[in-house]
Amino acid sequence: MSGGGDLDPATFNAYGHELIDWVTRYLERVEEYPVLSRSRPGDTRRALPPDPPARGEPVAQILADIDTIVMPGITHWNHPGFFAYFSTSGSAPGILGELVAAALNVNAMLWRTSPSATELEELSLDWLRRMIGLDGGWSGIITDTASMSTMLALAAAREAAGLDIRRLGLAGRSDLPALRLYCSEHAHSSVDKAAITLGLGHDNVVHVGADDAYRMRPDLLAGAIDADRARGFRPLAVVATVGTTSTTSIDPVAAIAAICGRERLWLHVDAAYGGVAAIVPELRGVLDGVALADSLVVNPHKWLFTPMDCSALFTRRPEALARAFSLVPEYLTSAGDPDVRNAMDYGLQLGRRFRALKLWMVIRAFGTEGLAARIRNHVALAGEFAGWVRAREGWEVVAPVPFSTVCFRHAPAGPGRDETNARNAAIMERVNASGRVFLSHTRLGERYVLRLAIGNLRTERRHVAEAWALLREAAERVAAPGSGPGA
């Protein structure tokens, strides 16, 4: 190591090559790891000293600890048997993009602080916009997560309402009624968190009822808005979801947009998971009606093979976002760059990672047809899995499957509701303990429901078939007389 400075170039180069070999081997053999970490609480911390080293340690030692101490505590999101939550992928082009972004270490807060970072962000989001069928009236900004994107969109909605909240705030204002936000009972918790963060108050999030396919009911939405107006509340915005977290249901965006137009409410669409399906020509319809919305979030880090983190916030009203967030102190002025976009004007954060690089590399390396083919394949695999479940006595699919996620359960005749729920929880526990696959669950009404979400680049039909075999085997064990749900 050179005195006081960085690692010397020869050391960096040697370990750099070694690490690329390590990553290559890891991706090739990720299937050999248990997908869900078997680490117990505290294992990783206990294996490492509580005090930081006073003197620098050899890189070889640090890397060895990654193998022996860090890796056992990793749940492998890159594993082809990862079917929990929404599965994601660190694809090779994305990983290379992360490497270059880390090496460049630019802060893309202003155009001038790295013109390519701003312009690649504009370009790659313009590509993504066109890939999902939105017109040129939309512009995008990259954030870390859909939670942040939704929060920013709702801050723009709050600003666009013309209530002078940026200047005066919300507290202590006798002129302001409660501001109301509407989403379906199946919307993601990030909508509630945005309302909490923006000072709207959790109680002012109205969770509108859904139909039997888990889609927001426009008639109930219209009724809730009318009732709120009658009580003196001020409706502010609606969040519709394309691909809800539990069942991936698609809210009727066009009908919701019509209500928002009539009521002059901001419409934000959360398509964090489902939006990228619109890249597939025959699935373009999943974004029907979104052209009429004010903002939209799509997460490349979910189902577009881009490593964590990368969320795309699109809006037709970028000026409202800038009105909410632009604040330029003297030390950040760049008056000499008149016709450029400074990303810091469109959100909370000043410092910004060069996230666009990995997205740009993923889109280039796979191409729009390659991306569509991968997504199409996942949808087909989910359809096949749903077919196996439906065809098997004692099993049921409990929600439509518009994307690549299947909600299902083991519900043979005989056991009552609580027993069936307990059995499904036990089935999931058994299957996850195998280390071969990892599934998660949700609750629909009073039913405990299993979810199989296909979205990993490395998942093949054989992995889905293995999950199904493990599920059936676990169901037999759990149902065996005397074994009890947890046996």
Ligand code: PLP
């Ligand atoms: N919206 C939906 C529909 C989701 O399913 C999720 C997460 O799964 C989110 C938002 C939150 O995503 P993020 O982790 O990027 O904040």
